[in-house]
Amino acid sequence: MNEFDLIRKYFSDQSVRRPEVVLGIGDDAAVVRVPAGQDLVVTTDTLVAGVHFQPDADPAALGHKALAVNLSDLAAMGAEPAWFTLNITLPEARAGWLAAFCDGLFGLAREQGVQLIGGNTARGPLNIAVEAHGLVPAGEALRRNGARAGDGIYVTGTFGDAALALMHRFGKAKLPFADFAVVATRLDRPTPRVIQGIAFRGIASAAVDVSDGLLADLGHILEASKVGARVEIERIPLSPEYRRQLDRVGWDPALSGGEDYELCFTVRPERTAALLEATEALDWGIRRIGEVVAQPGLRAVNADGREYAPVATGYDHFRS
Numbered sequence: 001m002n003e004f005d006l007i008r009k010y011f012s013d014q015s016v017r018r019p020e021v022v023l024g025i026g027d028d029a030a031v032v033r034v035p036a037g038q039d040l041v042v043t044t045d046t047l048v049a050g051v052h053f054q055p056d057a058d059p060a061a062l063g064h065k066a067l068a069v070n071l072s073d074l075a076a077m078g079a080e081p082a083w084f085t086l087n088i089t090l091p092e093a094r095a096g097w098l099a100a101f102c103d104g105l106f107g108l109a110r111e112q113g114v115q116l117i118g119g120n121t122a123r124g125p126l127n128i129a130v131e132a133h134g135l136v137p138a139g140e141a142l143r144r145n146g147a148r149a150g151d152g153i154y155v156t157g158t159f160g161d162a163a164l165a166l167m168h169r170f171g172k173a174k175l176p177f178a179d180f181a182v183v184a185t186r187l188d189r190p191t192p193r194v195i196q197g198i199a200f201r202g203i204a205s206a207a208v209d210v211s212d213g214l215l216a217d218l219g220h221i222l223e224a225s226k227v228g229a230r231v232e233i234e235r236i237p238l239s240p241e242y243r244r245q246l247d248r249v250g251w252d253p254a255l256s257g258g259e260d261y262e263l264c265f266t267v268r269p270e271r272t273a274a275l276l277e278a279t280e281a282l283d284w285g286i287r288r289i290g291e292v293v294a295q296p297g298l299r300a301v302n303a304d305g306r307e308y309a310p311v312a313t314g315y316d317h318f319r320s
């Protein structure tokens with residue numbers, strides 16, 4: 001067995017078997033059959049060592065996150081994750097590292113019922129690219145461009161925890177150990193909001209997943225929909241761990257820290273009842289943080305209506 005046969009062995013876990021997968025790992029390409037009446041939703045995301053994570057990062061967390069960030073994109077489309085491919089470039093084949101990486105990767109894959117159907121393995125600087133495919137009833141995918149003036153703006157979960165974890169890791173904040181453990185889990189092992197995204201089909205007028213910062217990603221909805229928004233920052237949900245730091249770090253990590261992997265979406269006023277019904281049945285919190293307005297631009301305001309100017313606006317890989 002050569003090195004890459006060994007690697008392939010690690011990636012051959014087929015404990016998830018989807019009925020639509022006609023041919024999985026092992027041939028020149030995979031074959032899938034998209035069920036009649038469904039649209040295929042496709043997304044890809046890469047994690048690069050030194051950019052998205054430190055080279056000595058926990059491999060189990062990397063395996064989880066490489067898939068999680070893609071499932072988060074599918075969730076934002078209202079798609080049910082179905083299968084994925086993995087393109088991995090590794091400096092060396094280390095059994096311990098690979099086993100841990102696969103634990104994280106397949107742990108989430110099994111939880112979400114997604115099957116690894118193929119990929120590629122190469123030697124080089126560590127780089128992990130996943131392409132994930134999901135299914136949605138034809139025509140029902142959630143898009144960024146459906147928001148209209150008067151729609152409510154809602155979010156799942158809490159914001160800024162991942163940013164706080166990064167600040168702590170880089171010495172820019174000092175959290176009590178127990179609090180750091182909680183926010184570090186949010187950074188390293190984000191939970192893609194898959195059931196939420198599916199539940200928002202037919203209810204949300206627009207949706208996006210928050211990876212680059214709440215204001216930046218809400219901005220994508222506004223731009224695509226050619227509308228503006230008024231967001232009341234004090235309505236943005238924070239974890240208890242973040243609340244304990246609020247006096248020290250302010251609202252910026254929650255507004256523009258990024259890596260939250262929550263959903264931000266808009267709902268027409270007449271669909272509010274349907275939204276509440278869907279979310280109450282599932283017992284997870286969503287919060288209304290503002291409203292879509294006709295005038296372009298995003299205004300963030302304090303509880304007393306004063307304009308709040310965030311220091312930074314989201315992450316941009318190519319900003320000079």
Ligand code: ADP
Pocket residue numbers: 008011024025026027028029030085086087088116117118119120121
């Ligand atoms: P080829 O040279 O024909 O492209 P490979 O030898 O690269 O095929 O791969 C053989 C099989 O192993 C293919 O089905 C491919 O999808 C799968 N494979 C290779 N690397 C990975 C990986 N990292 N994860 C999942 N499947 C992989």
Ligand code: MG
Pocket residue numbers: 027028
């Ligand atoms: Mg081939």
